[in-house]
Amino acid sequence: MKNLIYITFLVISNSMFSQGFINMSAAGSWSKTIAPTDIIEAGNDYQTFFESGVSQTLLSIYPNNKNHQVYVYVTRSNDNWHDNLILKVKRNGSGTNTNRNISAESLAYHLIPNAQPPSGRPTAVSLFFTCYDDFVNIPLQYEITGISVVLPVKSYSTTVTYTVMY
Numbered sequence: 001m002k003n004l005i006y007i008t009f010l011v012i013s014n015s016m017f018s019q020g021f022i023n024m025s026a027a028g029s030w031s032k033t034i035a036p037t038d039i040i041e042a043g044n045d046y047q048t049f050f051e052s053g054v055s056q057t058l059l060s061i062y063p064n065n066k067n068h069q070v071y072v073y074v075t076r077s078n079d080n081w082h083d084n085l086i087l088k089v090k091r092n093g094s095g096t097n098t099n100r101n102i103s104a105e106s107l108a109y110h111l112i113p114n115a116q117p118p119s120g121r122p123t124a125v126s127l128f129f130t131c132y133d134d135f136v137n138i139p140l141q142y143e144i145t146g147i148s149v150v151l152p153v154k155s156y157s158t159t160v161t162y163t164v165m166y
Contacts, residue, residue, distance in 0.1 A: 021064050022164045028057035030142055039149070046147045054092045055139035061164060066133045068166045074128040075115040079157040084146040087112045087158065091129060095138040102131040102138070109143050112160060128162070 030052045038046055063070050074089060088109035094102050106129035113126045 022070060022166070023062040023064075024162065024164050025060045026057050026162055028055075028140075030056050032144065034147055045149055049143050049145045050147065052142040054141050056142055057140040058095070059138040059140055059162060060095070060134075060136045061131065061138070062134050062136075063132075063164075063166070065166065068132075070131050071165050072128045072130070073163040073165070074110065074112050074126055074160065075163070076112045076158045076160050077115050079159060080154075081114075081156050081158050082146075082151055084148065084151060085156060086145045087160070088143045088145075089128070089160070090141055090143075092139040092141050095135050097131075097133055097135045102135060103129045105129065115161065 032050055032052075034046060034050075059072075061070060061072070076087060088111050090109045091102070091106040110128055111126070
C-alpha cells in the first residue's frame with residue numbers, strides 16, 4: 001500500500017503594456033512515496049506534513065526592463081489529485097541577484113491554489129512574490145499536508161505553474 005505524489009513544474013512568462021519581455025526558468029521536480037513504514041505505530045495516521053528539499057526548485061527570472069517591478073504568481077493544475085491534499089511553496093533565499101530586493105512575504109509557506117477547482121470557476125490569481133532585476137536560482141521548497149490512511153491508495157500528481165508579469 002503506497003501513495004505516490006508527483007509534482008511537476010511549468011513556467012509561463014508574460015509581459016503587460018508592451019514594457020518588454022521577461023525570461024524565466026524553473027528547474028526541479030518532487031516525487032514523494034508514502035509507504036506503510038511511514039506510520040511509526042500501528043493504529044496511527046501518517047505524519048501531518050511532508051517537506052521537499054530546501055532547494056527542490058531553482059527559479060530564475062530575467063526581465064528585459066529592469067526598472068519595473070516583476071510579479072510572480074503561482075497556481076497548480078491537478079492531473080490526478082485528491083481534494084484533501086494541500087500543497088504549499090516557500091522561498092528559502094534570494095538566489096543571486098544584481099542590487100535590488102525581493103519581497104519578504106514569500107519566506108513563509110504560501111498556499112498553491114488550484115487553477116481550476118471542482119466548481120469550474122477559475123481561481124483568483126495568487127501572488128507569490130515581487131522583485132526587480134535579475135534573480136538567478138531562487139531556492140523553493142514545498143510542503144504537502146492532508147495525507148491520510150483514509151485516502152485511496154494510488155498515485156496523485158499536479159503541475160505547479162509560475163507566471164511572471166510586470
